[in-house]
Amino acid sequence: MASAATRTGEHWTCPYELCDGSGIAIDEERGVAKDCRCRPARQRAMRVSGLRSSIPRKYRDVSFDRAPMPSIAAAAPAQVRAVRAYIRDLAENVRTGRGLWLYGTVGTGKTTLAMLVSKAALDAGHSVAIYSLPRLLAEIRTTYDDASGDTYTALLDRLAEVDLLHIDDVGTEKTSEWVLEQLYSIINARYEEERAVIITTNLERDDLATQIHERTVSRLEEMCEVLPLYGSDARRQRYDGPQRDIA
Numbered sequence: 001m002a003s004a005a006t007r008t009g010e011h012w013t014c015p016y017e018l019c020d021g022s023g024i025a026i027d028e029e030r031g032v033a034k035d036c037r038c039r040p041a042r043q044r045a046m047r048v049s050g051l052r053s054s055i056p057r058k059y060r061d062v063s064f065d066r067a068p069m070p071s072i073a074a075a076a077p078a079q080v081r082a083v084r085a086y087i088r089d090l091a092e093n094v095r096t097g098r099g100l101w102l103y104g105t106v107g108t109g110k111t112t113l114a115m116l117v118s119k120a121a122l123d124a125g126h127s128v129a130i131y132s133l134p135r136l137l138a139e140i141r142t143t144y145d146d147a148s149g150d151t152y153t154a155l156l157d158r159l160a161e162v163d164l165l166h167i168d169d170v171g172t173e174k175t176s177e178w179v180l181e182q183l184y185s186i187i188n189a190r191y192e193e194e195r196a197v198i199i200t201t202n203l204e205r206d207d208l209a210t211q212i213h214e215r216t217v218s219r220l221e222e223m224c225e226v227l228p229l230y231g232s233d234a235r236r237q238r239y240d241g242p243q244r245d246i247a
């Protein structure tokens with residue numbers, strides 16, 4: 001599979017250096033055009049182009065042996081082991097549509113862990129779409145309002161087809177029924193096609209179900225391994241001790 005670096009927007013660079021990016025290679029000996037070895041990967045990448053697949057700057061260098069991961073692992077060893085195992089079996093998880101659902105209190109490393117998985121998936125050449133839920137829903141709305149219905153349908157198709165769909169901060173805002181139906185149809189399409197989803201949320205299962213529909217949550221529950229992350233908010237400053245106590 002092609003590396004993430006070769007998938008830059010609409011432009012495809014042949015990972016084997018056998019074609020000019022068109023997916024068509026010339027058989028020098030016989031002087032005829034033939035499908036390049038990169039063609040399947042190229043087609044996949046083209047299908048999902050236009051989706052957001054970059055790791056936000058804050059999480060770009062995330063890795064198991066760099067801060068804050070050791071500290072997250074100390075606070076939630078079983079959960080970090082589960083994420084490690086998920087990444088070890090990433091190809092199989094993507095193939096069978098197994099995902100992760102990270103939930104818990106604010107500032108406990110949920111997004112960090114999810115980004116670690118998305119980064120590993122991109123590095124392994126899988127197509128990944130990374131959105132916060134509000135952002136994803138806004139994008140669906142915008143494309144729907146677009147004059148031609150094409151971009152809207154194309155967006156939904158791509159969201160259904162991408163190898164890994166990573167949605168951060170699910171359930172943070174109340175949204176319209178229409179938008180929730182769109183979310184349902186994306187999750188349901190991925191459910192039926194057995195494609196992997198990663199979500200992070202602050203909400204408990206039942207609260208999430210009232211926010212984004214029981215039947216969406218029910219499908220996610222079946223598709224994902226559920227990992228709770230509770231603890232103190234690592235973003236909070238400690239105002240209560242002397243300066244030397246501050247780590």
Ligand SMILES: Nc1ncnc2c1ncn2[C@@H]1O[C@H](COP(=O)(O)OP(=O)(O)OP(=O)(O)O)[C@@H](O)[C@H]1O
Binds near residue numbers: 067075107109113235
């Ligand atoms: N256990 C931890 N130890 C040290 N730093 C941590 C820990 N968990 C998170 N952090 C740091 O706290 C900040 C928030 O982490 P992250 O965005 O992963 O949290 P989150 O659980 O997704 O929070 P939210 O629920 O608000 O989205 C980051 O700067 C991260 O590096």
Ligand SMILES: [Mg+2]
Binds near residue numbers: 110111168169200
């Ligand atoms: Mg988060």
Ligand SMILES: [Zn+2]
Binds near residue numbers: 019021037038
């Ligand atoms: Zn090629």
